[in-house]
Amino acid sequence: LPWAWAEAGSSITRHPVEVYAAIGMALAAVAVNRLPERIGLRSSAALGLASGIRLLTEPFRLSLSGGPVWWYLAGVAVGVAGVVAALVLSPLSD
Numbered sequence: 001l002p003w004a005w006a007e008a009g010s011s012i013t014r015h016p017v018e019v020y021a022a023i024g025m026a027l028a029a030v031a032v033n034r035l036p037e038r039i040g041l042r043s044s045a046a047l048g049l050a051s052g053i054r055l056l057t058e059p060f061r062l063s064l065s066g067g068p069v070w071w072y073l074a075g076v077a078v079g080v081a082g083v084v085a086a087l088v089l090s091p092l093s094d
Helices: 017-033 041-060 069-089
Strands: none
Touching: 017 041, 041 069
16 A cells, blocks of 8 residues: 555565554444444454454564464454354343
């Protein structure tokens, strides 16, 4: 994207990945806040969305090991399972 920049003396451009993640987290917070009130629904959705955002942005971060991708996959899986459980098992609040 055109707003990537290079460090002095380097030809490798970098993106503000943390800014992308922050924007994604803010959008996820708005989406979670709009969900109906069911036991565990919002927290499960928040876990799944936060893990998914980190999973998507992790490949763009500079690191030697590639980051904890498996933990983010586990977070997405647990979040999705929690959302399904909350929708199936929890009644709507009044």
